[in-house]
Amino acid sequence: MNRKNISILGSTGSIGTQTLDIVRLNKDLFKIEGISTNKNIELLIDQIKEFNPKKVAIYDEIAFNNFLKLKEVNEYKNLLNGIEILKGLDGLVEISKSKNIDILVTAVVGMVGLLPTLAAIKNSTTIALANKETLVTAGEIVMSEAKKHNSNIIPVDSEHSAIFQCLNGENNNKIEKILLTASGGPFLGRKKEELECVTKNEALKHPNWTMGAKISIDSSTLMNKGLEVIEAKWLFDVDPKDIVVHVHPQSIVHSMVEFSDSTVMAQLGCPDMRVPIQYALTYPKRISSNFDRLNLFEASNLSFQEPDLEVFPCLRLAYEALSHGGTDCTVLNAANEVLVQYFLEEKIKFYDIPKYISLAIKEHSFIKKPTLEEILDIDKWTRDFISNTVLNVQKV
Structure with a gap:
């Protein structure tokens, strides 16, 4: 198998770090070209030291500014010299559209993965897709572009990888x-x-x-x-x-x-996410691994x-959103992203998540065949609607 150049969006997250585990064990097969983080610059530095990428993107503005300050610290000057340091969504897009990469691993969470994925598709890059929201919000557009530009989309989610393999x-x-x-x-x-x-x-x-x-x-x-x-x-x-x-x-x-x-x-x-990740990186071939083997005698009780x-x-x-189609799925996803964050911040209760999602779908201006721009507009409207609605309820 020829050596493949890989960029990872979300290299400091769960899927990203497990992808690097596989690269670490197979450096003769893979070379890291670009990596990104939201704000975990400490781990990002460790990854730069080990994998020597050419491009690095930091999504969070405060984290990006703090990272730039490291260039003035003697300990990091040589390390960061020659690396292209990028910021925000534009930075993710810049990493993704590089013509030097064979595979883009989209391991960021949320709608933020959509535009970088489309940028890579236009270069006929293979997409190892771990970002569900890309297809949830704009599936018809993304798959049409992939077909047009002959870009392979290989799923990384364990369930979709299983279907892909079957x-x-x-x-x-x-x-x-x-x-x-x-x-x-x-x-x-x-x-x-x-x-x-x-x-x-x-x-x-x-x-x-x-x-x-x-x-x-x-x-x-x-x-x-x-x-x-x-x-x-x-x-x-x-x-x-x-x-x-x-x-x-x-x-x-x-x-x-x-x-x-x-x-x-x-x-x-x-249950080990490294298995579908590795398969996406090596497809259509399989390579050896030291992952745990399934013992069906020990796992004999399989229930459904x-x-x-x-x-x-x-x-x-x-x-329901999928059956109705159009922008319902965009609203579903955007509302859920905001509401999950609110739940993590303990601002809402568990069942407030489906309650407000349902409300947002009902209240939005439905479009049956949205353009990319309309999808982005609906996404923004939904986030504002959910934030304002929850804020108003909390004021009462």
């Missing part, structure tokens, strides 16, 4: 259903009244996966699965009604595909159940 070699064989698995999160089996006053610390305790705060909260509300349903529609070109969520607490079966002849193909493995849409209304809202 479809390898199937060519145009008809998919009857996608069976998307969900762990059920930390509140599986709980009643609605039990979740009225849950804390952020309870919601952050995922039983199987180690993830960032935002994705952990999304998992607790099942919005994470709702976003994955929308993402699956665009990645695999299936009807929303043919994407069926199966709650699978053991997180061993990462997802399945049912074909028209009734065959069901599944991808199994230990339907999700409870009354207890977890965010999943229902995602299905």
Whole structure:
């Protein structure tokens, strides 16, 4: 396999650091060209020392200014000399549109991943997609651009990677259903009244996966699965009604595909995000790893159940937004991003998240076939609407 040049958006986050774990073990196969962080400049410095990237972007303005000051410190002068240091969303776009990279790993959280991804697609760069929101907010535009520019989009989410792997070699064989698995999160089996006053610390305790705060909260509300349903529609070109969520607490079966002849193909493995990350980086080849091996004798109890849409209304809202189409998914995503942050800051309660999402979808000016500019405008409107609504409620 030829050596690949990689840039990582969100190199200091959970997916980003695990990507670097794989690069660290396979330096003959991968070279880091660019990395970015929101504000974790301490870890960013360590990554610069180890991987010597050509470009570095810092999204947060305060963190960027603090980082620039390091150039005047003797300890860091030589380290940072010759590195292009970039700021904000423009910096992420600049890293992404470099023609020197073979793969862009989009591991940032939220809508911020959309424009950098589109910039990379225009250069026919392969996208290792870990940023759900890119396809949730603008799936039709992104997939159309990818096809136009011959850019491969390889999913990194364990569920979508599983589906992608199940479809390898199937060519145009008809998919009857996608069976998307969900762990059920930390509140599986709980009643609605039990979740009225849950804390952020309870919601952050995922039983199987180690993830960032935002994705952990999304998992607790099942919005994470709702976003994955929308993402699956665009990645695999299936009807929303043919994407069926199966709650699978053991997180061993990462997802399945049912074909028209009734065959069901599944991808199994230990819950370890490095597996789908590595597959995205090496596709279409597989390389050896030291990851834990699945022992089916020890994991013999594999169970599945339907999700409870009354207890977890965010999943229902995602299905409804996808069925309605247009800007509903953009509003769903933007409202959720703001509300999850408010929940983490303990400004709202657990069920305020679906309540305000539903309100924002109802109140926005719906567009059936939005342009990119209209999507960005609706995203901004939604964030302002949610902020003003929550602020007004708190004043009462």
